[in-house]
Amino acid sequence: MWKTILRRVLVMIPQIIILSILIFFLAKMMPGDPFTGLIDPKMDVNTIAKLKQEYGLNDAPWVQYLNWVKNLFRGDLGMSYTQHMSVTSLIGDRAQNTFWLSLVTIILSYLFAIPMGIIAGRYKDKWPDQTIRIFNYITFAIPGFVAYVLALWLFGYLLNWFPTTGTVSVSVAPGIFNYILDRAHHIILPALVAALISTTTTVQYLRTGIIDNQVEDYVRTARSKGVPERVVFNKHILRNSLLPITAFIGNVIGALLGGAVMIETVFSYPGMGKLFMESISQRDYPVLTALILMFGILAIVGNLISDIVMTIVDPRIRVK
């Protein structure tokens, strides 16, 4: 098992190298450089040329790439054009915010989806299954921005149950416990809505898995051993039906990051998604490049996580 995991981690290295090359040269192709727009328009052309030379912008592309990578390893992602602070410190806090929002969303999503999938599979075509199916049709069909805006309007403005912006109230009472509680209060509404509209895939995979596995031969073997039906369900049917869901965790993580752009914008939640939108509209290329690199790496890591989980739960895919 460890061999498979090690091999899988090693595969990630070329993936990340290719990703970084792609992003670097795409960024190079974008119009402008650090000396356009930033700097006093009255500056002498010769001075700009000198600065360009100094900052290595006239070097061969691969030299520039290697320098960029070297800086990456030092944690230097350049300066933001608009915020006049380093990209690293700009992204730092935002990444943390997005991490917590995503984590709560994922947990809530599985908390809803797994029981729904189990019930739907167990009571196939009966009323519980049909109710869940209708719920999933609706949540699947509602576009994210509609759901988010609706929830914000209803629970934020009308009912005033949840704060409508930010990650923490300015007026939060002192003490770490109050701080955590207040942050949770800010996260819960966006996470809840995002979780509710993202259950469909998991529910369907689980439902189908349970229905298919119920008639598998090994389930009949378990029954022929005199294993009580409850145990047959939990130990044999359910466990085997959870496999496709673990395989899907990578996609879920990717989808969450994509979703973060919209959800953070609607809820004015200062995370990476909102920063992404801002840096596009303000043409803040260094921030954009750094964010795309991070999203890319996170997608790769997401797939790594699902592959590792798969290796742990499914012995068939282990390398000998």
Place this chain on the structure above:
Amino acid sequence: MEKPSDLLLDIQHLHTGFRLKGKFYDAVDDVSLTLRKNEILAIVGESGSGKSTLASSIIGLYDQKNTRVRGDILFNELNLVGLNESLFNRIRGKEIGMIFQDPLAALNPLMRIGAQIEETLYYHTKLNEKERKTRVLELLDQVGIPDPVRISRQYPHELSGGMRQRVIIAIAIADKPSILLADEPTTALDVTIQAQILDLLKDIQDETSAGIILITHDLGVVSETADRVAVMYAGQIVEVAPVDELFTNPLHPYTRSLLESMPQTDVDDEELHVIEGTVPSLDKMMTDGCRFAPRIPWIDATSHEEEPILHEVSPGHEVRCTCYRDFYFKN
């Protein structure tokens, strides 16, 4: 005649029907059979003859909602028909072990071999965990698996087909059941492995004196292993006889046709005998008259009984319908 206490299973007028479009159709129609200690009873028939349905009726594994079982399956004065689930779970595995056809599909791909065998011990014995582990190794050894310690830690996909079938057998015999149901145990295996598995079954029987119901469509398997044979056609038993009697003096036209269809190794380039037509599907099954009649249309209709019953032609040899008296092969 053996002592009555040797009787393991007494099936009387068993009907097992499946619901198709709201109506029940009997896939097993009025089957009466007995199984004794130390006996290998083979049930032969082509696909759709109801032989596997018979097995699943005995062990009580069928879709409860869409299956209707009537009649009696008496096991130690306990009627297995309509037995409640928790009571049946104490019999399944413990008193009746089952061996399945496809050894890969019949093992849980995510569980270690040892754990799959241990599961049945957990429910039917008072052994503690350590004793169960020891028993698992004993069982693996008993079914002829080399290096039981290593194999018990492996997963099904790491084993060959023959090995997997040995594991299935180890599961079936783990609690020393008095009855073993083997549903096409060798069909998915190649010929050399088939012989080994059949030998293993016989060895197990010698050790445990279990009664074995061997379901197969392979007459070669029957002649090598069985003591008694029941031939099934379209849900009914058409002929029962001790194995030697059946092979030397087959009576029912269906039995004779089956034997005629067996490839002969000593006769060159002779075309195989083919039985005309197919077994009718469940919803098109005729409910009166001789069910085999449509497949032997050259036999005069008056040869068949109106309500074919089993006739005892010699002790232990029964045959259904009277058409066997006038039967001849067309060519």
